[in-house]
Amino acid sequence: xxxxxxxxxxxxxxxxxxxxxxxxxxxxxxxxxxxxxxxxxxxxxxxxxxxxxxxxxxxxxxxxxxxxxxxxxxxxxxxxxxxxxxxxxxxxxxxxxxxxxxxxxxxxxxxxxxxxxxxxxxxxxxxxxxxxxxxxxxxxxxxxxxxxxxxxxxxxxxxxxxxxxxxxxxxxxxxx
Amino acid sequence: xxxxxxxxxxxxxxxxxxxxxxxxxxxxxxxxxxxxxxxxxxxxxxxxxxxxxxxxxxxxxxxxxxxxxxxxxxxxxxxxxxxxxxxxxxxxxxxxxxxxxxxxxxxxxxxxxxxxxxxxxxxxxxxxxxxxxxxxxxxxxxxxxxxxxxxxxxxxxxxxxxxxxxxxxxxxxxxx
DNA sequence: CTAAAAGCTAGAGCCGCCTCTAGGTCAAGT
DNA sequence: ACTTGACCTAGAGGCGGCTCTAGCTTTTAG
Numbered sequence: 001x002x003x004x005x006x007x008x009x010x011x012x013x014x015x016x017x018x019x020x021x022x023x024x025x026x027x028x029x030x031x032x033x034x035x036x037x038x039x040x041x042x043x044x045x046x047x048x049x050x051x052x053x054x055x056x057x058x059x060x061x062x063x064x065x066x067x068x069x070x071x072x073x074x075x076x077x078x079x080x081x082x083x084x085x086x087x088x089x090x091x092x093x094x095x096x097x098x099x100x101x102x103x104x105x106x107x108x109x110x111x112x113x114x115x116x117x118x119x120x121x122x123x124x125x126x127x128x129x130x131x132x133x134x135x136x137x138x139x140x141x142x143x144x145x146x147x148x149x150x151x152x153x154x155x156x157x158x159x160x161x162x163x164x165x166x167x168x169x170x171x172x173x174x175x176x
Numbered sequence: 177x178x179x180x181x182x183x184x185x186x187x188x189x190x191x192x193x194x195x196x197x198x199x200x201x202x203x204x205x206x207x208x209x210x211x212x213x214x215x216x217x218x219x220x221x222x223x224x225x226x227x228x229x230x231x232x233x234x235x236x237x238x239x240x241x242x243x244x245x246x247x248x249x250x251x252x253x254x255x256x257x258x259x260x261x262x263x264x265x266x267x268x269x270x271x272x273x274x275x276x277x278x279x280x281x282x283x284x285x286x287x288x289x290x291x292x293x294x295x296x297x298x299x300x301x302x303x304x305x306x307x308x309x310x311x312x313x314x315x316x317x318x319x320x321x322x323x324x325x326x327x328x329x330x331x332x333x334x335x336x337x338x339x340x341x342x343x344x345x346x347x348x349x350x351x352x
Numbered sequence: 353c354t355a356a357a358a359g360c361t362a363g364a365g366c367c368g369c370c371t372c373t374a375g376g377t378c379a380a381g382t
Numbered sequence: 383a384c385t386t387g388a389c390c391t392a393g394a395g396g397c398g399g400c401t402c403t404a405g406c407t408t409t410t411a412g
Contacts (some may be wrong), residue, residue, distance in 0.1 A: 011358065021359085022401055030399095042408050044359055057288065064285030068399070089296040096289045099282050106275050106282070109240030110235065114270045120265040187388065198371055206369095218378050220389055244369075257407085 007040075008047040017055045024055075031072045032058055034079055064099050183216075184223040193231045200231075208234055209247045210255060240275050 014021045028037055028045075034054050038046045058071055074091050075086045190197045204213055204221075210230050214222045223242050253260045295310055 009358080020401075022243050024397090025360090026400065042359080043361090044408075060281075060285050062399095063281040066285075085296050085299045089293060089300060090294050092289050092296070096286065096293065099286055099289070103279065103282050105236075105239040106279050109236050109242075110272065110275055112236050113268050115274070117265060117268050117272065120261050120268070121259045124265060185388075186390095196371075199369090201390090202370065218389080219391090220378080238369095 006049055006083055008049070008052065010045045010047065013055070014045045016052050019055065021058065027055070027058070030068055032068065032075055034075060052135060061095070064095070065102060066095050066098075070095065181308065182225055184225070184228065186221045189228055189231070193235060195231065196236065203231070203234070206244055208244065208251055210251060232283050237271070240255045240271070241278060242271050242274075246271065 002006050006017075010021050013019075014024055017024075019027070024045075027033060032055075033051060037051065038048075040046045054075075059074075061071055061074075062068075068146055070091060074088065077091070184192075186197050186200055189195075190200055193200075195203070200221075203209065208231075209227060213227065216222045230251075234251075237247055237250075238244075246267060250264065251263050253267070277279075
């Protein structure tokens with residue numbers, strides 16, 4: 001199937017995966033590699049494309065915050081072969097949930113940021129032309145004070161129409 | 177405006193924000209609070225609702241990975257008052273970008289996970305009934321091996337129709 | 353043949369972000 | 383009066399995840 005299991009040095013793998021050679025060795029110690037890396041005469045590690053692919057998967061998982069112990073566990077399961085699929089499934093589902101939660105947090109933050117950016121854009125723009133009086137103090141206040149904090153704090157809540165920009169950033173929103 | 181700047185103890189603030197009292201003191205040392213917290217006789221911290229709101233904002237920012245130094249900086253800017261809006265804007269825009277990048281990573285990971293979950297669901301389900309022979313080895317292999325790794329590795333790429341589930345998880349997808 | 357580059361191991365160090373400990377003060381309830 | 387519990391400070395400790403150092407060997411290019 002894999003017709004040319006080309007041999008790769010640790011340096012090459014580093015290049016390909018974007019991980020440092022240090023990290024690669026570290027990951028190996030941590031049991032993150034499918035099978036303990038082969039060694040050439042002289043003790044040098046010999047990686048296969050296969051390893052690179054696995055590392056790529058791991059990097060994606062890491063990039064979404066899967067902790068190394070979980071990755072190790074998953075690796076072990078895969079290594080162990082048949083029969084543990086339910087546990088793998090479980091592990092993946094758990095991580096999926098974490099990722100979804102994270103996404104929600106990010107979105108919450110994006111709402112907040114977008115709102116504030118809107119406010120500041122108004123201020124900055126207006127300051128350039130008509131000396132800010134019509135933007136009025138509220139804008140800065142909003143930063144120190146809440147106002148829409150309650151609104152935003154509630155954004156995580158499920159109901160509430162996500163798409164209508166509850167706090168239109170364009171013009172500064174209702175008082176508070 | 178704020179008609180009842182109710183006084184809150186650190187414990188109450190901890191409850192309200194979900195941060196520990198330890199963390200609250202730590203954040204204060206780190207300059208994360210708008211103004212240094214007032215003290216009552218006896219040296220005890222006295223927080224206002226205002227502080228709680230600001231902390232809420234900070235928690236949202238932190239939750240999306242804004243580093244403490246950046247939060248401190250932002251806090252300083254707000255504290256300093258008028259005139260630095262462009263810098264605040266800049267800070268926020270930078271963070272926005274980071275958040276967007278993170279989201280992409282999460283989505284990449286979700287694609288990977290969903291795909292794998294699909295594969296394992298098939299295996300597990302089939303194993304229950306007809307002894308797996310028709311799912312065949314490919315499924316496990318996929319774990320150790322790439323196959324769609326290339327596909328997934330490419331998922332981050334901008335073009336490519338995001339919404340059609342490039343790798344339908346339901347039935348196991350095309351070979352590889 | 354030699355020098356530079358790349359690899360090796362073991363282990364220390366670092367950064368971010370909390371979290372906890374020790375040892376004390378203060379305020380309220382019984 | 384005394385205990386309980388929330389609070390205080392300063393500083394140590396811990397954890398996750400790398401990252402780097404020292405000192406050595408091996409490979410490779412000139």
